[in-house]
């Protein structure tokens with residue numbers, strides 16, 4: 001198996017050739033699922049030597065993985081320019097918490113972007129606080145005053161792009177540079193774009209985190225997370241994850257690898273359908289704002305064009321002058337959209353959200369995007385035909401106003 005590693009190849013080719021590790025690579029297309037808690041050694045001398053090489057590819061014990069997990073790590077590392085390695089976690093949130101615990105210690109201060117994923121915020125306010133790490137939320141759109149948020153104890157900055165639910169694009173290279181100038185580690189939750197759409201390490205971040213549950217799995221049937229970094233932070237991530245006892249099952253790793261192979265075409269298709277849907281919504285009088293950086297003219301589009309090489313099917317919109325009851329009538333009337341958390345699967349989903357309650361520093365809606373209306377709906381566009389999704393939305397909008 002030649003692989004695409006040393007050649008300049010496109011993302012599609014890389015997705016097919018990467019992570020096909022090991023002696024079996026010329027025999028079967030996919031790495032076997034190695035279910036293994038126990039690894040055997042031929043003799044005591046080898047057993048003793050085996051404990052020293054703490055690397056993917058070195059058999060040791062099930063908690064350090066086996067070829068199925070290593071193949072997935074190889075693939076994710078190869079897809080992330082600048083990464084020396086990747087650590088897997090049992091969920092996306094476990095990846096965020098595992099990475100934060102790898103870089104922080106008692107007495108440190110963590111800065112958290114105010115539009116970060118809610119469970120990330122809860123970890124800062126809960127677990128990390130209990131372990132002596134203080135946090136401050138900051139407005140990631142307010143570049144001018146970002147430097148003022150730092151103090152001597154600031155050790156890490158947690159970013160997310162675009163922001164959860166409200167989809168603001170921030171200037172990651174500028175924020176990461178200010179963090180670095182202040183001696184702080186920058187981490188970014190890159191679940192929306194994945195490494196196909198945004199090269200986080202090349203844009204100045206130290207650690208990039210992805211919930212594999214979303215696009216990489218892609219089929220709504222597994223939970224997993226990953227963090228990738230250059231040599232220095234990769235070591236720390238790895239050792240911390242080992243001390244936390246994190247391991248993912250080889251079956252789930254095989255599912256994630258299977259999802260990864262088709263991620264490129266899925267993302268392209270989702271993005272095209274989401275753009276068509278967003279355009280259709282944008283033209284409606286009963287829609288106040290469409291929050292989708294891929295949509296020309298929408299907030300953040302210029303930054304998206306500058307920094308990103310792709311998008312995905314996840315975006316939000318805000319109803320004009322409608323209350324929660326009207327919003328629920330709309331969502332309940334949808335046929336093709338499931339109602340649920342998560343996203344990035346092959347099927348479309350809709351979710352109501354109200355943002356002002358979960359922001360502390362961003363003066364949303366007044367300042368953030370100038371939103372005057374509060375009833376938000378997030379859509380995860382799947383692989384259905386865009387025309388069918390739009391027709392479904394059109395009849396649901398009609399039901400909304402019947403109430």
Ligand SMILES: *Cc1c(COP(=O)(O)O)cnc(C)c1O
Pocket residue numbers: 091092093094117160164189191192211212213214223224225342
């Ligand atoms: C879903 C999600 C996560 C967490 O992933 P889980 O696998 O559900 O724990 C993290 N960040 C973002 C932006 C997400 O949407």
